[in-house]
Structure formats: structure tokens, C-alpha cells
Amino acid sequence: MTIAASSNPPEVAYPASWYDGEGRLMLKNLTLEQLSDWVVAALGEPRSRGMQLWRALYHSWPLLEDLRPTIGTPNGFSAAFVDRLTRVASLGGGMEVAGVSTAPDGTQKLACRLTTGPAAGMEVECVLIPMPGSKPRMTVCISSQVGCAQNCQFCFTGRMGLLGQLSPAQIVQQVVLAKRQARPGGVAKPPDPSSGPEVPVTNVVFMGMGEPLHNAGSVAVAVEVLTHPQGLGFPASRVCVSTVGLVPEMRAFAARSRAALAVSLHATTDEVRNWLVPINRRHPLRELVAALEELFPAEAQRAGRHVLVQYVLLRGVNDGEADAHRLADLLARVRCKVNLIGFNPHPGTRFAPSGERATQAFLAVLRQRGCVVMLRASRGGEEMAAVYRSYWAT
Known part of the structure; x- marks a missing residue:
């Protein structure tokens, strides 16, 4: 279902999920080009107004939910324009913080x-x-x-099945909410410059719930917002999108975006990967590795892109020294970093984490074979352990 914006011709239509409960278009769903088109069609404004709104959303006042505080300020808006905009559009992102939990090490989980x-x-x-x-x-x-x-058999989220796709605004809004949480007082308090600076959020990883490339359209728009110099302004190398190996979508994403890519491998034979990561039956290891060799060739110059290969170690399943040698063979012609991940058991799982001896032996084989490899440290305590640190430690 789509809803047409109430506008002068040409009419612009967007998915119904891009509108808030009051029927207003949530502007965080739009790229800069789309926003510039929309202000012409919906408001009869010049396209330059799109850039002004874009900067207001992400650069000048990224933590605001409406434009009223900008009235009368430098680079702000007139009261008449804000009133007209507010009737048809929203700066919200289609989600709210339902709760925040904080672990002893300072890791914070926002339930959105x-x-x-x-x-x-x-x-x-x-x-x-x-x-x-x-x-x-x-x-x-x-x-x-x-x-x-x-x-994926070892993933708690995978047991839920797909319950819904997030819109671009809902993806972008998570970063906005995180930036609010990082300021003194967190999301519970309104912006107050006198209370001190927020802790900068310097990296974004698409490694939470869901397969990002199964929602490739929304993710691509969100990445464009995150990495645009006049948007949220993250360097492309500090935004990482993770996939279990949807090969056509992976190729399309790499062609469209300079953001980093992570691939969850988790096995070195088709037999094991077919079981652990069922998408392997559609895109087996030979196809996946060939795509990685093409997109991230080992002979690329130092400034070339590399891929992060993620590998969860499961006791007695994929953690033997033979697995480590096969992994090194698979990646011999790929410019990559290998991120070894300790498995965090959850209720009902059939898997167990590798022991320290097996983990260190696996790590040693990869290093002896010349792989750039890291062992990921869990953060946030056992209840919040599946978070990511090692790739951006410097």
C-alpha cells in the first residue's frame, strides 16, 4: 500500500509505513535527492529547501523532533514554514525508547x-x-x-522468523536515539548544552536483529544518510553492514556503497554450512568465496577495501584445526580480516562455546597461515554479550 503526498503535481507516493500515526510523511525515510523532490512537489518550495531541511535533520539539529526551536535562529526557519511543514511531515523516526539497560562495563542496550x-x-x-x-x-x-x-541454527533472533521490515527512518532513528543516549542525561532528558557534551558515536554496525541485505532498499537509504557529509557524517569505513551471504545483494550493495561489509561464514564445508546457515543451499561456499575474491581481491593496494569475515566458534562443530586450515585456504585470495567470535549460549540452543584450548589452537593456525585475525571480546556481561568491538579498536 502506498499513500500519495498531498501536493502540487507531480504527485509523489511512498509506502504507508513511511507515514506516522497522524498521516505525516517521516522525512528520515528520504535521501537528499528525494527530499529535494518532495519539497517541490508537496510544498511548492525550491529544491534548495531540501538541503536546508536535510542539514536541519542531521547536521545542525540532529537530536530535535521538530523545528520549532530553530525559529529565529541562524540558519533556522520561519514560523510560517514550520507550521506548514508540521501539518504534512514529521522529523520523527517511527520508534521510541521503551527501556534502557546498562551493564557494568558501560554497554547500554536500548529497547526500541x-x-x-x-x-x-x-x-x-x-x-x-x-x-x-x-x-x-x-x-x-x-x-x-x-x-x-x-x-541460522545458532542465532537466537533466527528462531523468531521474520516479523517485520524496518523503514529507512526506523534504521536511521536508532542512530539518532543512540546519540541522544550518549549525551548527559540520556534519552530521558531534553537537549541541554549546559550539561556538557555527548560522548561521540564514531562507528555504526548493522549487526543487530535481522539480515540487512534482506532489507537492502531501506538499509541502502539509511547508509546514504549516515555517510552523507551533510547528513550524519560518518566516514563510510566506519559504517559496517553484515550479511550471512546473500550474494547478489552483496554485489549490488558493494557497487552502490563504500560502507564496509562483513560476511558471516561460520563453516568451511558446504555440508556444515548448509546446516548452520541455510542460505548456503542457495549460495554455496564456492559462489560466496568467488564473489569475495572479485570484490575484495588480495592483491588490492593498501588503500583498497577489505571484508570482515565473521566466524562463530562452536564446540565440536567448526572449531578443529582442520577447519582453521580450510578457512585459510578459502580466504587465500581475499583481502580480509577474520573475526573469531565466542558463542554465547541462549536457552534452548544445542550448541556450546569452544574451550580455551581449541580457540587458541584455531587462532594460532590462522596466524601461522598469514591471516589477519582477531578474537572478539564480549561486552556488556552475558546478557548483553553479542556486541562488536575488535574491528574498530583503533
């Missing part, structure tokens, strides 16, 4: 309740992870779907 779309009333998770270093900074781990359709 959706307020629009087919999954309205359901929740996704957004996690803020403190990063090591001399200056405080954070990585935010965001979701792209409610649940997931990929049915």
Missing part, C-alpha cells in the same frame, strides 16, 4: 518500540558500546528487521 509499520508495537534492540582509547567514544550496533528469515 516501533510506532509505525506492520510491526508496530514490537521492539528491536540498539546497543551502545564504549570503545577503548584515551578519548571516550562509542560504537552503536543497530537492527534492520524485526526477527530474521535466515534461520
